Amino acid sequence: MVTVEAAIGLLVIGFVLTLLAMLTNVAIMYVGAQEAARSAARMASLDKSVSSIQAVVEEKSPGAQVSVARRGETVEVTVRVPPNGFSGALGISVTATTVAFVEPGAGQ
DSSP: OHHHHHHHHHHHHHHHHHHHHHHHHHHHHHHHHHHHHHHHHHHHHTTOOHHHHHHHHHHHSTTOEEEEEEETTEEEEEEEEOOOTHHHHHTOOEEEEEEEEOOTTTTO
């Protein structure tokens, strides 16, 4: 009887550890997306080209998609990272958005 209880307990522990690994992967993806969005917003505020912004985002977060929108005195950058690795099994994609003020003299 103890053997069955131990086997069930080990299955539960294995499931919890796998779920924890998946959630940790999602957290790491989010941190990477946020860092990529922050760097891209800084570049966009300096009026850098879209291709150079996309290159920086791709370097920091491979496979990510980036959108840049200028709204008056601010730029808004959104980075979306598709599911990959452990998060692919959960089907979770990560999105991070950063807003920055346009630097004075940018684009002149």
